[in-house]
Amino acid sequence: MRQIVTPLLNWYELNKREMPWRDVRDPYLIWISEIMLQQTQVETVRPYFDRFIKLFPDVNTLAFSDQQQVLKAWEGLGYYSRARNLHKASKLVSSEMNGQLPGKFEELLEIPGIGPYTAAAIASIAFNESVPVVDGNVFRVFARLTELEDDISRPQTRKLVFESLKEIIPSENPSDFNQAVMELGALICRPKQPKCDECPVAEYCSGFRQGTFARFPVKRKMKDRPHKEIAVGLCFANGKVLIARRHENQMLAGMWEFPGGKVESGESFTECVKREFMEEVGLEITVTEKLAEVDHAFTHFSITIHAYLCTLISGTAQPLSGSEVRWVLPSELSQYPFPKANQVIINSFLNRTV
Ligand code: SF4
Helix, strand or coil: CCCHHHHHHHHHHHHCCCCCCCCCHHHHHHHHHHHHHHHCCCHHHHHHHHHHHHHCCCCHHCCCCCCHHHHHHHHCCCCCCHHHHHHHHHHHHHHHCCCCCCCCCCHHHHCCCHCCCHHHHHHHHCEEEEEEEECHHHHHHHHHCCCCCCCCCCCHHHHHHHHHHHCCCCCCHHHHHHHHHHHHHHHHCCCCCCCCHHCHHHHHCCHHHHHCCHHCCCCCCCCCCCEEEEEEEEEEEECCCEECCCCCCCCCCCCCCEEECCCCCCCCHHHHHHHHHHHHCCCCCEEEEEEEEEEEEECCCEEEEEEEEEEEEEEECCCCCCCCEEEEEEEHHCCCCCCCCHHHHHHHHHHHCC
Protein backbone atom coordinates (compact mmCIF):
# COMPACT_ATOMS: atom_id res chain seq x y z
CA MET A 1 0.00 0.00 0.00
CA ARG A 2 2.81 2.41 0.81
CA GLN A 3 3.75 2.54 -2.91
CA ILE A 4 0.55 4.43 -3.73
CA VAL A 5 1.62 7.55 -1.80
CA THR A 6 3.95 9.25 -4.28
CA PRO A 7 1.99 8.62 -7.51
CA LEU A 8 -1.19 9.63 -5.74
CA LEU A 9 0.26 12.92 -4.45
CA ASN A 10 1.74 13.73 -7.86
CA TRP A 11 -1.57 13.06 -9.55
CA TYR A 12 -3.41 15.22 -6.99
CA GLU A 13 -1.08 18.15 -7.50
CA LEU A 14 -1.91 18.19 -11.22
CA ASN A 15 -5.59 17.28 -11.08
CA LYS A 16 -7.18 18.73 -7.94
CA ARG A 17 -10.32 20.75 -8.54
CA GLU A 18 -10.55 24.40 -7.51
CA MET A 19 -12.85 24.77 -4.53
CA PRO A 20 -13.49 27.78 -2.28
CA TRP A 21 -12.36 25.81 0.80
CA ARG A 22 -9.36 24.15 -0.85
CA ASP A 23 -5.95 25.42 0.26
CA VAL A 24 -7.49 27.22 3.25
CA ARG A 25 -6.05 26.38 6.65
CA ASP A 26 -8.65 28.10 8.82
CA PRO A 27 -10.17 25.28 10.95
CA TYR A 28 -13.53 27.06 11.13
CA LEU A 29 -13.86 27.20 7.32
CA ILE A 30 -12.79 23.56 7.01
CA TRP A 31 -15.35 22.62 9.64
CA ILE A 32 -18.18 24.39 7.78
CA SER A 33 -17.19 22.91 4.40
CA GLU A 34 -16.88 19.36 5.75
CA ILE A 35 -20.25 19.49 7.48
CA MET A 36 -21.88 20.84 4.31
CA LEU A 37 -20.18 18.20 2.16
CA GLN A 38 -21.62 15.33 4.18
CA GLN A 39 -24.19 13.60 1.93
CA THR A 40 -24.07 16.56 -0.47
CA GLN A 41 -22.33 17.10 -3.82
CA VAL A 42 -19.49 19.61 -4.17
CA GLU A 43 -21.36 21.64 -6.82
CA THR A 44 -24.42 21.98 -4.57
CA VAL A 45 -22.29 23.07 -1.61
CA ARG A 46 -20.27 25.81 -3.37
CA PRO A 47 -22.86 28.66 -3.30
CA TYR A 48 -24.09 27.67 0.16
CA PHE A 49 -20.55 27.75 1.54
CA ASP A 50 -19.82 31.19 0.07
CA ARG A 51 -23.07 32.63 1.42
CA PHE A 52 -22.70 30.99 4.83
CA ILE A 53 -19.22 32.30 5.51
CA LYS A 54 -20.23 35.79 4.43
CA LEU A 55 -23.07 35.70 6.94
CA PHE A 56 -21.10 33.91 9.67
CA PRO A 57 -17.39 34.61 9.04
CA ASP A 58 -16.14 33.13 12.33
CA VAL A 59 -17.16 30.91 15.22
CA ASN A 60 -18.25 33.77 17.46
CA THR A 61 -20.50 35.34 14.84
CA LEU A 62 -22.15 31.97 14.27
CA ALA A 63 -22.50 31.35 17.99
CA PHE A 64 -24.26 34.67 18.61
CA SER A 65 -26.63 34.33 15.63
CA ASP A 66 -30.22 33.27 15.92
CA GLN A 67 -30.95 29.62 15.04
CA GLN A 68 -33.58 30.77 12.52
CA GLN A 69 -30.95 32.77 10.62
CA VAL A 70 -28.68 29.72 10.52
CA LEU A 71 -31.48 27.44 9.30
CA LYS A 72 -32.44 30.04 6.70
CA ALA A 73 -28.87 30.05 5.36
CA TRP A 74 -29.01 26.23 5.22
CA GLU A 75 -32.44 26.13 3.56
CA GLY A 76 -32.45 23.73 0.59
CA LEU A 77 -29.24 21.95 1.59
CA GLY A 78 -31.14 19.28 3.55
CA TYR A 79 -30.18 17.25 6.63
CA TYR A 80 -30.93 20.25 8.82
CA SER A 81 -29.66 18.59 11.99
CA ARG A 82 -26.21 19.41 10.57
CA ALA A 83 -26.99 23.14 10.80
CA ARG A 84 -28.52 22.87 14.27
CA ASN A 85 -25.60 20.83 15.61
CA LEU A 86 -23.09 23.17 14.01
CA HIS A 87 -24.81 26.13 15.63
CA LYS A 88 -24.95 24.40 19.02
CA ALA A 89 -21.29 23.39 18.78
CA SER A 90 -20.25 26.94 17.82
CA LYS A 91 -21.77 28.18 21.08
CA LEU A 92 -19.66 25.69 23.01
CA VAL A 93 -16.48 26.59 21.11
CA SER A 94 -17.20 30.28 21.62
CA SER A 95 -18.01 30.11 25.33
CA GLU A 96 -15.65 27.36 26.53
CA MET A 97 -12.78 27.36 24.05
CA ASN A 98 -12.32 31.05 23.53
CA GLY A 99 -13.68 30.78 19.97
CA GLN A 100 -10.82 28.47 18.90
CA LEU A 101 -11.30 24.92 17.67
CA PRO A 102 -8.85 22.55 19.36
CA GLY A 103 -5.93 21.33 17.25
CA LYS A 104 -5.96 17.62 18.06
CA PHE A 105 -8.07 14.85 16.50
CA GLU A 106 -9.04 13.38 19.89
CA GLU A 107 -10.05 16.80 21.29
CA LEU A 108 -12.10 17.64 18.21
CA LEU A 109 -14.07 14.43 18.73
CA GLU A 110 -15.28 15.86 22.06
CA ILE A 111 -17.27 18.55 20.25
CA PRO A 112 -20.89 17.56 19.61
CA GLY A 113 -21.60 16.96 15.91
CA ILE A 114 -17.91 16.41 15.03
CA GLY A 115 -17.41 12.73 14.20
CA PRO A 116 -14.22 10.90 13.18
CA TYR A 117 -14.45 12.05 9.55
CA THR A 118 -14.79 15.78 10.28
CA ALA A 119 -12.28 15.63 13.15
CA ALA A 120 -9.72 13.97 10.87
CA ALA A 121 -10.33 16.51 8.10
CA ILE A 122 -9.88 19.49 10.46
CA ALA A 123 -6.89 17.96 12.29
CA SER A 124 -5.04 17.03 9.11
CA ILE A 125 -5.87 20.03 6.92
CA ALA A 126 -5.71 22.82 9.52
CA PHE A 127 -3.22 21.38 12.01
CA ASN A 128 -1.17 18.95 9.91
CA GLU A 129 -1.86 15.96 12.16
CA SER A 130 -1.23 12.59 10.48
CA VAL A 131 -4.72 11.21 10.85
CA PRO A 132 -6.60 9.71 7.89
CA VAL A 133 -10.10 10.68 6.82
CA VAL A 134 -12.43 7.82 5.97
CA ASP A 135 -15.49 8.75 3.95
CA GLY A 136 -17.43 6.96 1.19
CA ASN A 137 -14.84 7.84 -1.47
CA VAL A 138 -11.97 6.62 0.69
CA PHE A 139 -13.78 3.37 1.50
CA ARG A 140 -14.33 2.67 -2.17
CA VAL A 141 -10.74 3.37 -3.21
CA PHE A 142 -9.32 1.33 -0.34
CA ALA A 143 -11.75 -1.58 -0.83
CA ARG A 144 -10.88 -1.85 -4.54
CA LEU A 145 -7.16 -1.45 -4.02
CA THR A 146 -7.08 -4.27 -1.48
CA GLU A 147 -10.14 -6.34 -2.54
CA LEU A 148 -11.53 -5.80 0.94
CA GLU A 149 -14.28 -8.37 1.59
CA ASP A 150 -15.49 -6.78 4.86
CA ASP A 151 -18.85 -5.04 4.90
CA ILE A 152 -18.10 -1.28 4.90
CA SER A 153 -21.23 -0.48 6.90
CA ARG A 154 -19.73 -2.20 9.96
CA PRO A 155 -17.85 0.00 12.47
CA GLN A 156 -15.05 -2.61 12.63
CA THR A 157 -14.39 -2.10 8.92
CA ARG A 158 -14.08 1.67 9.38
CA LYS A 159 -11.55 1.00 12.14
CA LEU A 160 -9.59 -1.37 9.93
CA VAL A 161 -9.44 1.11 7.04
CA PHE A 162 -8.52 3.94 9.42
CA GLU A 163 -5.69 1.93 11.00
CA SER A 164 -4.36 0.74 7.61
CA LEU A 165 -4.26 4.27 6.20
CA LYS A 166 -2.67 5.56 9.40
CA GLU A 167 0.30 3.33 8.61
CA ILE A 168 0.94 5.02 5.28
CA ILE A 169 -0.24 8.63 5.64
CA PRO A 170 2.88 10.80 5.21
CA SER A 171 3.72 13.01 8.19
CA GLU A 172 4.95 15.89 5.96
CA ASN A 173 1.66 16.47 4.17
CA PRO A 174 -1.25 14.48 5.65
CA SER A 175 -3.66 17.11 4.34
CA ASP A 176 -2.73 16.54 0.68
CA PHE A 177 -2.77 12.77 1.14
CA ASN A 178 -6.30 12.80 2.60
CA GLN A 179 -7.60 15.14 -0.05
CA ALA A 180 -5.87 13.14 -2.78
CA VAL A 181 -7.58 9.88 -1.80
CA MET A 182 -10.96 11.60 -1.64
CA GLU A 183 -10.36 13.33 -4.97
CA LEU A 184 -9.30 10.05 -6.59
CA GLY A 185 -12.56 8.50 -5.37
CA ALA A 186 -14.59 11.42 -6.70
CA LEU A 187 -12.91 11.79 -10.12
CA ILE A 188 -11.32 8.46 -11.08
CA CYS A 189 -12.38 5.59 -8.84
CA ARG A 190 -16.03 6.54 -9.26
CA PRO A 191 -18.82 4.27 -7.98
CA LYS A 192 -19.78 3.30 -11.54
CA GLN A 193 -17.36 2.93 -14.43
CA PRO A 194 -14.12 3.86 -12.67
CA LYS A 195 -11.49 5.28 -15.04
CA CYS A 196 -8.83 2.64 -14.28
CA ASP A 197 -6.92 3.53 -17.45
CA GLU A 198 -6.31 7.03 -16.02
CA CYS A 199 -5.69 5.90 -12.45
CA PRO A 200 -2.27 6.80 -10.98
CA VAL A 201 -2.30 3.78 -8.65
CA ALA A 202 -3.68 1.14 -11.05
CA GLU A 203 -0.47 -0.89 -10.96
CA TYR A 204 -0.90 -1.38 -7.19
CA CYS A 205 -4.63 -2.08 -7.37
CA SER A 206 -5.64 -5.64 -6.63
CA GLY A 207 -9.21 -5.10 -7.82
CA PHE A 208 -7.94 -3.82 -11.16
CA ARG A 209 -5.37 -6.59 -11.61
CA GLN A 210 -7.90 -9.31 -10.79
CA GLY A 211 -10.73 -7.61 -12.69
CA THR A 212 -12.88 -7.67 -9.54
CA PHE A 213 -13.14 -3.94 -8.75
CA ALA A 214 -16.87 -3.78 -9.62
CA ARG A 215 -17.61 -6.07 -6.64
CA PHE A 216 -16.13 -3.58 -4.17
CA PRO A 217 -16.86 -2.05 -1.76
CA VAL A 218 -18.96 -4.79 -0.16
CA LYS A 219 -22.02 -3.32 1.46
CA ARG A 220 -24.98 -4.92 3.19
CA LYS A 221 -28.14 -4.43 1.13
CA MET A 222 -30.45 -1.76 2.54
CA LYS A 223 -34.02 -2.88 3.00
CA ASP A 224 -36.52 -1.18 0.70
CA ARG A 225 -37.22 2.33 1.92
CA PRO A 226 -40.72 2.65 3.36
CA HIS A 227 -42.95 5.25 1.71
CA LYS A 228 -45.38 7.60 3.48
CA GLU A 229 -48.25 9.65 2.09
CA ILE A 230 -48.47 13.07 3.75
CA ALA A 231 -51.31 15.60 3.39
CA VAL A 232 -50.85 19.25 4.35
CA GLY A 233 -52.93 22.41 4.14
CA LEU A 234 -52.23 26.04 3.30
CA CYS A 235 -55.01 27.55 5.37
CA PHE A 236 -55.89 31.17 4.64
CA ALA A 237 -57.67 33.76 6.76
CA ASN A 238 -57.63 37.55 6.14
CA GLY A 239 -55.04 37.14 3.38
CA LYS A 240 -52.60 35.35 5.69
CA VAL A 241 -51.54 31.71 5.69
CA LEU A 242 -50.88 29.59 8.77
CA ILE A 243 -47.42 28.12 9.31
CA ALA A 244 -46.18 25.98 12.21
CA ARG A 245 -42.71 25.50 13.61
CA ARG A 246 -41.49 21.98 14.33
CA HIS A 247 -40.58 21.04 17.87
CA GLU A 248 -36.93 20.74 18.96
CA ASN A 249 -37.33 16.99 19.50
CA GLN A 250 -38.83 16.32 16.05
CA MET A 251 -37.08 15.53 12.80
CA LEU A 252 -36.37 18.81 10.91
CA ALA A 253 -36.48 20.55 14.30
CA GLY A 254 -36.90 24.30 14.26
CA MET A 255 -37.96 24.42 10.61
CA TRP A 256 -41.35 25.82 9.56
CA GLU A 257 -44.00 23.91 7.63
CA PHE A 258 -47.65 23.86 6.70
CA PRO A 259 -49.76 21.89 9.19
CA GLY A 260 -50.54 18.33 8.15
CA GLY A 261 -49.27 14.81 8.61
CA LYS A 262 -49.31 11.17 7.69
CA VAL A 263 -52.42 9.83 6.00
CA GLU A 264 -53.93 7.06 8.11
CA SER A 265 -55.23 3.81 6.71
CA GLY A 266 -58.68 4.22 5.12
CA GLU A 267 -58.48 8.02 5.30
CA SER A 268 -58.66 10.33 2.25
CA PHE A 269 -56.05 13.08 1.81
CA THR A 270 -58.59 15.82 2.54
CA GLU A 271 -59.89 14.03 5.65
CA CYS A 272 -56.30 13.78 6.80
CA VAL A 273 -55.72 17.53 6.37
CA LYS A 274 -58.84 18.35 8.40
CA ARG A 275 -57.93 15.90 11.19
CA GLU A 276 -54.33 17.12 11.35
CA PHE A 277 -55.42 20.76 11.57
CA MET A 278 -57.62 19.94 14.53
CA GLU A 279 -54.91 17.84 16.26
CA GLU A 280 -51.90 20.03 15.49
CA VAL A 281 -53.22 23.58 15.64
CA GLY A 282 -56.80 23.30 17.02
CA LEU A 283 -58.54 24.69 13.92
CA GLU A 284 -61.61 23.59 12.05
CA ILE A 285 -61.07 24.11 8.34
CA THR A 286 -62.54 23.37 4.97
CA VAL A 287 -60.44 22.05 2.09
CA THR A 288 -61.03 23.92 -1.16
CA GLU A 289 -58.67 22.55 -3.82
CA LYS A 290 -55.49 20.60 -4.43
CA LEU A 291 -52.41 22.76 -4.94
CA ALA A 292 -49.45 20.44 -5.49
CA GLU A 293 -47.99 16.97 -5.11
CA VAL A 294 -44.31 16.66 -4.18
CA ASP A 295 -42.09 13.56 -3.88
CA HIS A 296 -39.16 13.68 -1.52
CA ALA A 297 -36.65 11.09 -0.31
CA PHE A 298 -34.98 11.02 3.09
CA THR A 299 -32.23 8.56 4.00
CA HIS A 300 -34.52 5.93 5.50
CA PHE A 301 -37.89 6.64 3.91
CA SER A 302 -39.56 8.56 1.13
CA ILE A 303 -42.71 10.68 1.12
CA THR A 304 -45.27 12.16 -1.21
CA ILE A 305 -46.77 15.39 0.09
CA HIS A 306 -50.25 16.30 -1.12
CA ALA A 307 -50.80 20.02 -0.52
CA TYR A 308 -54.28 21.58 -0.38
CA LEU A 309 -55.62 25.11 -0.18
CA CYS A 310 -57.95 25.51 2.79
CA THR A 311 -60.00 28.16 4.53
CA LEU A 312 -60.61 28.67 8.22
CA ILE A 313 -64.01 27.82 9.67
CA SER A 314 -63.41 28.30 13.39
CA GLY A 315 -60.89 28.23 16.21
CA THR A 316 -57.74 30.01 17.33
CA ALA A 317 -54.45 28.60 16.08
CA GLN A 318 -52.34 27.02 18.84
CA PRO A 319 -49.07 25.03 18.69
CA LEU A 320 -50.51 21.73 19.96
CA SER A 321 -47.74 19.55 18.50
CA GLY A 322 -45.09 22.01 17.29
CA SER A 323 -43.40 24.84 19.15
CA GLU A 324 -45.03 27.87 17.50
CA VAL A 325 -47.67 28.93 14.97
CA ARG A 326 -47.90 32.14 12.95
CA TRP A 327 -50.23 33.72 10.42
CA VAL A 328 -48.06 35.32 7.75
CA LEU A 329 -48.52 37.07 4.43
CA PRO A 330 -47.52 34.90 1.43
CA SER A 331 -44.83 37.50 0.65
CA GLU A 332 -43.32 36.88 4.12
CA LEU A 333 -42.88 33.12 3.63
CA SER A 334 -39.38 33.63 2.24
CA GLN A 335 -38.24 34.95 5.64
CA TYR A 336 -38.79 31.56 7.29
CA PRO A 337 -36.67 28.41 6.89
CA PHE A 338 -38.72 25.62 5.30
CA PRO A 339 -37.62 22.08 4.35
CA LYS A 340 -37.00 21.56 0.63
CA ALA A 341 -40.31 19.84 -0.18
CA ASN A 342 -42.28 22.68 1.44
CA GLN A 343 -40.29 25.12 -0.66
CA VAL A 344 -41.66 23.43 -3.79
CA ILE A 345 -45.18 23.86 -2.41
CA ILE A 346 -44.55 27.56 -1.70
CA ASN A 347 -43.27 28.07 -5.24
CA SER A 348 -46.35 26.34 -6.66
CA PHE A 349 -48.52 28.70 -4.68
CA LEU A 350 -46.58 31.86 -5.54
CA ASN A 351 -46.39 30.94 -9.24
CA ARG A 352 -50.14 30.53 -9.54
CA THR A 353 -50.83 33.89 -7.87
CA VAL A 354 -48.47 36.00 -10.01
FE1 SF4 B 1 -10.09 2.37 -8.58
FE2 SF4 B 1 -9.47 1.34 -10.95
FE3 SF4 B 1 -7.75 2.93 -9.65
FE4 SF4 B 1 -8.25 0.48 -8.75
S1 SF4 B 1 -7.32 1.03 -10.68
S2 SF4 B 1 -8.12 2.35 -7.53
S3 SF4 B 1 -10.42 0.27 -9.25
S4 SF4 B 1 -9.77 3.50 -10.48
